[in-house]
Amino acid sequence: MLSKNEVKSIQSLCHKKQRQQEGLFIAEGVKLVEEIIQSDYRVKKIFATDKWYSENTELNAITTIVSEDELVRISNLQTPNQVLAIVHQSTNVELPLLENKLTLVLDGIQDPGNLGTIIRNADWFGISQIICSHNTVELYNPKVIQGTMGSFLRVKISYVDITPLLKNTNIPVYGALLEGQSVYAVQKPKEGIILIGNEGQGINKELLPFITNPITIPKIGGAESLNAAVATGIILSHLCS
Amino acid sequence: MLSKNEVKSIQSLCHKKQRQQEGLFIAEGVKLVEEIIQSDYRVKKIFATDKWYSENTELNAITTIVSEDELVRISNLQTPNQVLAIVHQSTNVELPLLENKLTLVLDGIQDPGNLGTIIRNADWFGISQIICSHNTVELYNPKVIQGTMGSFLRVKISYVDITPLLKNTNIPVYGALLEGQSVYAVQKPKEGIILIGNEGQGINKELLPFITNPITIPKIGGAESLNAAVATGIILSHLCS
Numbered sequence: 001m002l003s004k005n006e007v008k009s010i011q012s013l014c015h016k017k018q019r020q021q022e023g024l025f026i027a028e029g030v031k032l033v034e035e036i037i038q039s040d041y042r043v044k045k046i047f048a049t050d051k052w053y054s055e056n057t058e059l060n061a062i063t064t065i066v067s068e069d070e071l072v073r074i075s076n077l078q079t080p081n082q083v084l085a086i087v088h089q090s091t092n093v094e095l096p097l098l099e100n101k102l103t104l105v106l107d108g109i110q111d112p113g114n115l116g117t118i119i120r121n122a123d124w125f126g127i128s129q130i131i132c133s134h135n136t137v138e139l140y141n142p143k144v145i146q147g148t149m150g151s152f153l154r155v156k157i158s159y160v161d162i163t164p165l166l167k168n169t170n171i172p173v174y175g176a177l178l179e180g181q182s183v184y185a186v187q188k189p190k191e192g193i194i195l196i197g198n199e200g201q202g203i204n205k206e207l208l209p210f211i212t213n214p215i216t217i218p219k220i221g222g223a224e225s226l227n228a229a230v231a232t233g234i235i236l237s238h239l240c241s
Numbered sequence: 242m243l244s245k246n247e248v249k250s251i252q253s254l255c256h257k258k259q260r261q262q263e264g265l266f267i268a269e270g271v272k273l274v275e276e277i278i279q280s281d282y283r284v285k286k287i288f289a290t291d292k293w294y295s296e297n298t299e300l301n302a303i304t305t306i307v308s309e310d311e312l313v314r315i316s317n318l319q320t321p322n323q324v325l326a327i328v329h330q331s332t333n334v335e336l337p338l339l340e341n342k343l344t345l346v347l348d349g350i351q352d353p354g355n356l357g358t359i360i361r362n363a364d365w366f367g368i369s370q371i372i373c374s375h376n377t378v379e380l381y382n383p384k385v386i387q388g389t390m391g392s393f394l395r396v397k398i399s400y401v402d403i404t405p406l407l408k409n410t411n412i413p414v415y416g417a418l419l420e421g422q423s424v425y426a427v428q429k430p431k432e433g434i435i436l437i438g439n440e441g442q443g444i445n446k447e448l449l450p451f452i453t454n455p456i457t458i459p460k461i462g463g464a465e466s467l468n469a470a471v472a473t474g475i476i477l478s479h480l481c482s
Contacts, residue, residue, distance in 0.1 A: 086340045113354060117468045126461030154463040184482055218482060220367030222395040226474065233471035234478045241425055241459060 002047070002070050010047070010074040010086065016138055022106060023089045025140035029081040035150045037061065047074060052082040061085070071164070076142045082208040089140055095129050095158040097169050100191045102240060104130045105162055105173075107207060108198035112137050116147015117229035123151035125236040130155055132206075133162045166193070166210035173211050175203055176235055178225070180214030183238045194235060199228045243288070243311050251288070251315040251327065256424055257379055264330045266381035270322040275436050276391045278302065282328050288315060289324040294418050302326070317383045330381055336370050336399040341432050343481060345371045348448060349439035350469060353378050357388015358470035364392035366477040371396055374403045374445075403430070407434070407451035416444055417476055419466070421455030424479045435476060440469045 012018040013026050024044060027036050029053065035141070037043055037059060046063040050058070053065055071080045076239050097103055109115050115137050122130055137144060139157050166173055175195045195211065197203030203211070217226060217234050227233070254267050265285060268277050271293065278284055278300060287304040290299070292464040294306055338344055345368050350356050356378050363371055378385060380398050407414055415427070416436045428451045436452065438444030444452070458467060458475050467475070 028324045117471060118358035120464050120468060121471055123462045124460055124467050126459075149465065151464050184478075217365075217478060219365055220481060221369075223361050223364035223392050224390065226365050227361060227470065229363060229468065230358060230471050230474035233467065234474050237458060237475045237478065239426075241462060 001122050002064070002074070005028055007070075007073055008066075010084070013086070014076060014142065019089070019138075019140050025089055025145060025176040026076065026084060026085050027087055027145050028075060028077055028084045028142075029146070030083055032108055032146070032150050033083045033085045035153055036085060036087055037155045041090060041153070042085045044085060044088055047071065049085040077146070083236055092159050094160050095131055095156055097131075097165065097171055097193065098129065098191070099171070102127055102189065102191065103171075103193050104232070104236075105166070105193050105195045106130060106132045106136050107162060107195060107204050108133055108135045108201070109198055109230075110137055110139045110194070111118065112143035113147050113201065114227070114229045115139070115141075116144045116149075118232050119144070119148040119155055119157065120151045121229065121233045121236055122155050123148075125240040127240065128156060129235065131162065131165065132157065132159045134159055149237050156183060160213045163206060166195075169193070172213055173214045174215050174235075174239070175208070175211030176231055177211075177216055178212045181199065182218050183215045184218070186213070186239065188239055188241070192239075194232075194239065196228060196232050196235075243305070243315070245303075248311075248314055248460060251322065254327070255317060255383065257382065260330070260379075260381050265327050266330055266386060267317065267325060268328055268386050269316060269325045270387070271320055271324055271382075271478070273387070273391050274324045274326045276394055277326060277328055280394045281332060282394070283347060285327045285329055287326050288312065293323040296337045318387070321480050323349050326349070331469060333400055335401050335442055336372055336397055338372075338406065339370065339432070340412070340413055342428065343368055343432065344412075344434050345473070345477075346407070346434050346436045347373045347444070348403060348436060348445050349374055350437065351378055351440055352469075353382045353384035354388050355440065355468070355470045356380070356382075357385045357390075360389040360396055360398065361392045361474050362470065362474045363396050363478055364389075366481040368477065368481065369397060371398045372403065372406065373398065375398045375400055397438075402445060407448060410434070413454055415454045415456050415476075415480070416449070416452030417472055418444065418452070418455045421457040423459050424456045424476055425459070427454070427456055427480065429480055429482070433480075435473075435480065437469060437473050437476075
């Protein structure tokens with residue numbers, strides 16, 4: 001049985017401030033939690049149904065058995081799926097830009113679903129690291145974590161001040177803009193930075209001078225723009241394949 | 242001032258059953274509502290702030306002035322944006338498959354955000370119609386409407402029984418699968434059906450025999466799958482450009 005305090009303390013991890021103070025985050029669902037357990041992340045506590053526990057008794061993590069109703073109370077999902085884990089955040093390490101590889105750089109992505117999907121895209125296309133501006137939505141937001149479908153375990157993600165990063169590199173910067181060279185005509189680069197801007201505002205004006213290769217996805221119909229995660233997927237499919 | 246009954250009646254349109262009974266749906270935000278007013282859709286009623294109303298007094302639609310607080314009460318958005326419209330649904334017309342064009346066919350897309358984004362993708366890439374299976378999420382779900390960013394006004398969308406549709410056509414069917422010809426190697430077709438399956442289950446088994454051209458987006462990294470809207474965007478970018 002879960003105490004009221006326990007429920008409150010789990011629910012409080014929906015809030016960024018609380019997550020940062022405690023250095024914890026929530027992950028849910030059989031597949032994701034099992035992947036996290038096998039990863040380098042340290043699991044603090046697991047809340048699981050009897051069914052899940054009986055199939056995972058060999059685990060070292062402290063597990064509290066909960067009823068389906070209790071799981072609904074602590075879950076952020078519309079249909080909770082057997083298990084919820086409280087996990088220790090990993091420290092934010094400033095990643096260097098990689099030579100001979102592509103790095104995805106995100107400037108102010110705001111929607112957690114978009115960030116989750118972009119991380120999943122990166123994982124699909126073999127991008128090994130993503131560098132986010134400080135005003136990009138937080139990785140440990142539950143909607144980001146769930147949206148990655150586990151890809152945050154395979155792609156390194158760090159939050160840095162991206163202006164000096166772009167200023168001090170000789171690696172070509174491919175900026176996704178509404179005007180630029182057609183992404184279909186761009187030669188696949190061996191190394192480079194793929195810079196994606198905010199959903200509404202695009203790339204911050206301050207960063208535009210650092211773009212060496214402005215690229216665009218040519219528009220045929222009437223939509224004003226593409227969703228940021230879709231645009232990232234399309235660009236990766238043309239540059240990384 | 243909004244009456245309690247008015248608030249209740251607007252809020253009830255969050256529910257599919259109520260939307261279908263009344264043949265109405267909700268659309269929100271300055272840009273979207275203004276696009277709807279200029280479209281063939283019939284607006285039943287508008288709820289707007291004084292500011293919006295004063296800039297749009299020439300409109301014929303019945304407008305109720307609401308305070309910011311009232312708008313928050315009736316809005317489905319996290320940050321309501323000046324205006325909410327109650328709009329008459331258009332009748333579901335069974336669209337024929339188009340010759341010499343590409344048609345997008347959706348088999349059981351469940352997530353409203355995904356459907357909205359797919360409609361936006363189609364609009365960007367100049368696809369003029371989308372045919373959805375009956376078990377695809379409803380177009381008039383507020384999250385779909387908002388997610389399209391107005392693209393549902395430019396792309397025709399209908400819900401049909403897709404098994405006989407695919408059975409009785411000679412137009413090639415490009416099915417998005419985990420195995421198939423690389424989408425990078427597919428010759429851009431003049432006409433065809435692009436068939437996208439459900440987020441978790443993929444394309445319904447019953448439909449697999451009708452796929453003449455199985456296609457796939459080659460995977461480089463570790464993710465198990467791509468988001469359905471991203472995959473659709475990537476496929477359209479390779480087949481429609």
